[in-house]
Structure formats: structure tokens, C-alpha cells
Amino acid sequence: MADMDLADLDAFAAVALARSFRGAAMKRGTSASALSEALRRLETRLGVRLLNRTTRSVTPTEAGQRLLERLAPALGEVAAALDAVNDFRDTPTGTLRLNVPTIVARAVLPRMLGEFMRRHPGITLEIVGHDSFIDVFAAGFDAGIRYDESLERDMIRVPLGPRTQRFVTAASPAYLAEHGRPAHPDDLLRHACIRHRFDSGNTPRWEYEREGESVTITPAGPLVATAMEMQVQAAIEGLGIIRSFEEFLAPALAGGVLERILPEWEEAFSGPYLYYSSRRHMPAPLRAFVDFLKGPQGRW
Missing domain, CATH: 1.10.10.10 (Winged helix-like DNA-binding domain superfamily/Winged helix DNA-binding domain)
Known part of the structure; x- marks a missing residue:
């Protein structure tokens, strides 16, 4: 043998x-x-x-x-x-495999990866956008990115990107002109809502909070989709009300094709974290990325 x-x-x-x-x-x-x-x-x-x-x-x-x-x-x-052996090189080499939520892959990482890759030309990044909760280490990833509420306690976490995010509810001017503007989250139950479905099949409820009052609704409407682009376009076309990350809706809001509704009910939440196991060897590419995130370019 x-x-x-x-x-x-x-x-x-x-x-x-x-x-x-x-x-x-x-x-x-x-x-x-x-x-x-x-x-x-x-x-x-x-x-x-x-x-x-x-x-x-x-x-x-x-x-x-x-x-x-x-x-x-x-x-x-x-x-x-x-x-x-990487410790003896001027810059580390190897592959860094990350499992990240779709919102992070689209709206957070692109703002920082250019600088990271220019600093570390020997590192190859493999990024998989995935909204289901999986054992990223058993699946062969070096680290994952998730939000605080879904992180295991024994994981090392490093903040990255925006430290505060929020969900925004919006609709097109034409939809609001035809169906009226909701004044309270309960009013959404009488409106067509465009819903997101995770890869796991889960369709989340919409949660709101204002001055100690919490409201959770189960919206209904003509479209349920996993693709955010499809949801945003449907809202622009006037098919219903959408609720999503502010980063996804920002271009449509800035262009006036969607209007923010119920802004006083928007609750801020903590931004994402890179996480990895304290019990595993940290490969040089991951160590380089962690060091990068701890600098000013790693969060905003």
C-alpha cells in the first residue's frame, strides 16, 4: 500500500x-x-x-x-x-471558495472584490450565491457569508459590507394610482403582493415594526419567484407591491419607476458577516481575505 x-x-x-x-x-x-x-x-x-x-x-x-x-x-x-508554503511567498496563492446569499453576491461583494483581487493576483475566487441554509464546510467551501441570526455560535465572524441594512416596501406610481397607497402594514392584505421564494421553498412573511408595535403579515398576490430581477420588473410593470432589500430596489426608486411606501415602518438590521470554523485550518487565501475585510475597504 x-x-x-x-x-x-x-x-x-x-x-x-x-x-x-x-x-x-x-x-x-x-x-x-x-x-x-x-x-x-x-x-x-x-x-x-x-x-x-x-x-x-x-x-x-x-x-x-x-x-x-x-x-x-x-x-x-x-x-x-x-x-x-504560502507563508514564504510575497502574496498567497490558491482558491478561496465562498458560499454567500444572493443579496451579498449582487450588491455587496462586487464593491470590494476588485481591490482584493488586485492585491492578491495569485488567488482564485469561487463564489456561489445560495439562499438556503447548508453546511458550507461539508459542501467544500472555505467560508460562508450570512446574517447574524443564522450564524452558529461557535463560528468566527468578521463584519463585511454595510453594517446596517433594511427592507423596503415599494410599488409603481401606476399601481398606487389605481389601488391606493397602504397606510398601515395590515392594508397590504388587501393588495396584490409580489413574493420571494427561497431555494428551500420557503416564502417569508413580511415583518414590520414602528415605535414598539410589531406587525407580521402573510402576503398574497399574482407572482412568487426566486429571481429578484423578475420581481422588481413585475413591480415596475404595476403587477403588485414588492418588499426587498433596499440595495435591490435602489435603482428603481432613484429612477422614479417605484415609490417607497410605509417608510416609517422600515426597521434596520445588522449587515452580513463572513464566518468560518474556529476548529479548521485557515487556508492562506481565506486568511488574506479576512485581513482585507478588517481594513477600511471591508465595510461601509
Whole structure:
């Protein structure tokens, strides 16, 4: 076993953790067929089946699970050892994989990534916009970005971007002229509302607060969509009332094609945080990004 190919062992761990050849291939920038061939070589060398494969799932066998439990920490140590070489370079190299909410990918990160990448030309960024709550580390990401209420307590968090954000409710002038302007959040129950659906299938309720009074409604209307651009355009077309991040609606509000309603009910909330596990080795690209965020360019 002394001549066992480390790359084949690494391929097995990637597929076993992702529970998918295709998913592992996407994260590693290779092909599913290459990973399948690596696994075939490894199983042949060991003389035991490591993964159960069906058309719908990939799961470790008992032997595969036992190997994975011992192998994953060892591969982590190998990665950490190789990453230590970065300390001897003028600028770190490697890939930084981030899982972020859609709003952050579209309205926050673009304002800072240009400067970060100019400072660190050896770093490749892989950013996946995702609004569902997942175990980002099990999915192969180095870190995630989320809002305060959804962060685990044992995570290290670093503020980035705007430290205060808010949700804004708006409608087109034509819609308001035809249907009237709501004066209280309860009035929204008599209006057509354009709703957001997360990747998980959840459609959030709309929450408002003013001077100690809290109101939560379950809106109804003609459109439910995951794509924010579709929701904003529908509101501009006069199909209903929209509620979303101020950053998403700012261009339409500035252009006068949407009008802010119920502004006195807007409640500010804390901006996003980068988070990562305190129990994991911090790769050099992630360390460089954390240092960058702690500077003035990391928040506004």
C-alpha cells in the first residue's frame, strides 16, 4: 500500500463527502468521469467496494465510511502542510471558495472584490450565491457569508459590507394610482403582493415594526419567484407591491419607476458577516481575505 496514489484517495474523499460525482467534480474543477476512474483504481487496489452508486445517490459502504473517517483529517493535514508554503511567498496563492446569499453576491461583494483581487493576483475566487441554509464546510467551501441570526455560535465572524441594512416596501406610481397607497402594514392584505421564494421553498412573511408595535403579515398576490430581477420588473410593470432589500430596489426608486411606501415602518438590521470554523485550518487565501475585510475597504 506504500505506493497508494494520494490523488485517488483525495478523489474518493471528495465524492464521499459530496455524495455525488457531479457535485464533487464541480467543486474540484474536474470531470465526473475522472473522479469515477480514480475511484475505480482505488477500489481495485484495495480489493473492496468503497461507495454504493445508484442513479440517484452515492453513499459510502461500511468500509468506505471507515476509510473516510480516518482519511479526511489526514488529507486536511496534508492540505495545511502544503498551504504553509504560502507563508514564504510575497502574496498567497490558491482558491478561496465562498458560499454567500444572493443579496451579498449582487450588491455587496462586487464593491470590494476588485481591490482584493488586485492585491492578491495569485488567488482564485469561487463564489456561489445560495439562499438556503447548508453546511458550507461539508459542501467544500472555505467560508460562508450570512446574517447574524443564522450564524452558529461557535463560528468566527468578521463584519463585511454595510453594517446596517433594511427592507423596503415599494410599488409603481401606476399601481398606487389605481389601488391606493397602504397606510398601515395590515392594508397590504388587501393588495396584490409580489413574493420571494427561497431555494428551500420557503416564502417569508413580511415583518414590520414602528415605535414598539410589531406587525407580521402573510402576503398574497399574482407572482412568487426566486429571481429578484423578475420581481422588481413585475413591480415596475404595476403587477403588485414588492418588499426587498433596499440595495435591490435602489435603482428603481432613484429612477422614479417605484415609490417607497410605509417608510416609517422600515426597521434596520445588522449587515452580513463572513464566518468560518474556529476548529479548521485557515487556508492562506481565506486568511488574506479576512485581513482585507478588517481594513477600511471591508465595510461601509
